[in-house]
Amino acid sequence: MTDRFSKMQQQFLCCYPVNKMSWSSVKLPMEWDEQKALIAATCGHPLNERYPVRTSYQEAFIKRLMQLLKDHEELHDDLFSSLCIQKDNNHGKDYAYKHYLLLQPDAHITLRESISFVNEGTTGLCTWEAALALADYLLQHSDVVKGKNIVELGAGTGLIGILLKLPALGLDAGQILLTDGSASCVQLMRENVTLNFPTAPKEAKPQCEQLRWDEVKDFPWHQYAKTDLLLAADVIYDDSQFDALIGALDHLYTSRGNCLEMLLASTVRNVDTLHKFMEQLTVHEYKVTPCANVSACASHFCRDHTAAVQIISIKR
Numbered sequence: 503m504t505d506r507f508s509k510m511q512q513q514f515l516c517c518y519p520v521n522k523m524s525w526s527s528v529k530l531p532m533e534w535d536e537q538k539a540l541i542a543a544t545c546g547h548p549l550n551e552r553y554p555v556r557t558s559y560q561e562a563f564i565k566r567l568m569q570l571l572k573d574h575e576e577l578h579d580d581l582f583s584s585l586c587i588q589k590d591n592n593h594g595k596d597y598a599y600k601h602y603l604l605l606q607p608d609a610h611i612t613l614r615e616s617i618s619f620v621n622e623g624t625t626g627l628c629t630w631e632a633a634l635a636l637a638d639y640l641l642q643h644s645d646v647v648k649g650k651n652i653v654e655l656g657a658g659t660g661l662i663g664i665l666l667k668l669p670a671l672g673l674d675a676g677q678i679l680l681t682d683g684s685a686s687c688v689q690l691m692r693e694n695v696t697l698n699f700p701t702a703p704k705e706a707k708p709q710c711e712q713l714r715w716d717e718v719k720d721f722p723w724h725q726y727a728k729t730d731l732l733l734a735a736d737v738i739y740d741d742s743q744f745d746a747l748i749g750a751l752d753h754l755y756t757s758r759g760n761c762l763e764m765l766l767a768s769t770v771r772n773v774d775t776l777h778k779f780m781e782q783l784t785v786h787e788y789k790v791t792p793c794a795n796v797s798a799c800a801s802h803f804c805r806d807h808t809a810a811v812q813i814i815s816i817k818r
């Protein structure tokens with residue numbers, strides 16, 4: 503693979519919007535061997551051959567490439583054959599794969615995800631922008647997770663917990679417990695953990711359990727290490743869940759003598775909803791600090807940046 507296509511490869515494998523890809527790296531006219539190299543780096547990538555990204559995405563990518571090339575040169579056969587192969591892949595299925603390539607250091611996360619935003623009554627079966635932003639933040643501030651026992655609330659597909667345990671990143675986090683209120687999410691998370699840690703012993707990979715925020719008191723916490731850090735991404739969108747979430751925080755902070763910090767990443771969709779949650783935090787005597795340098799932090803992931811993501815630290 504030529505370095506020239508490394509960005510496009512990263513974007514393709516995580517299904518970054520086709521119209522926002524780095525098409526400027528495709529220099530026209532594109533020789534046959536260059537066309538072949540681009541197809542090999544994307545549709546023909548071994549990760550995609552084993553765990554294909556969604557069919558409609560691959561089709562859109564190849565059609566966009568054909569459009570770009572059609573007035574300049576003859577199209578390589580591999581473009582047509584890639585288009586045909588896609589038909590047999592995951593067409594009509596609810597799930598497909600995404601591969602999050604970290605270029606520096608060389609590592610990747612493969613996740614099976616729902617191809618729709620809402621599926622089986624939950625929004626957690628695909629990975630959201632706030633999770634990518636929080637993952638980026640943690641990669642930039644590894645001291646925050648080093649040696650810490652971490653619980654993630656509303657963890658969805660499990661991206662952050664998997665990232666924290668990847669040996670190649672050496673983040674050195676303690677025990678990671680990924681939780682979600684949806685049984686479908688927990689099942690998917692477990693599948694994704696197995697996909698990324700096929701042979702690792704229990705302590706070297708995240709654990710996954712069902713935890714609804716209004717049932718936090720009944721959870722068997724004694725079976726897990728004492729929590730040092732809570733994480734959550736994109737869980738502030740439904741104000742009917744605020745009491746349950748604040749109740750869960752009250753229980754967890756009190757049980758840890760308030761020696762607990764939470765990092766909460768939220769996509770700013772509705773300012774009023776976020777504001778309402780902040781007010782509730784203040785009423786419950788939490789101290790909120792915006793995390794410095796969020797926008798400045800270099801992105802290891804292909805992030806869309808269409809909506810701002812706010813990351814705050816919550817202490818009491």
Ligand SMILES: C[S@@+](CC[C@H](N)C(=O)[O-])C[C@H]1O[C@@H](n2cnc3c(N)ncnc32)[C@H](O)[C@@H]1O
Pocket residue numbers: 624625626627628629630631632633634655656657658659682683684687713714715716734735736737743746
């Ligand atoms: C928008 S998704 C975010 C998933 C993931 N954190 C991400 O950013 O990709 C919200 C998640 O919160 C979970 N959730 C919502 N209400 C919950 C509750 N009351 N208790 C536990 N989990 C809840 C959902 O099941 C879903 O997985």
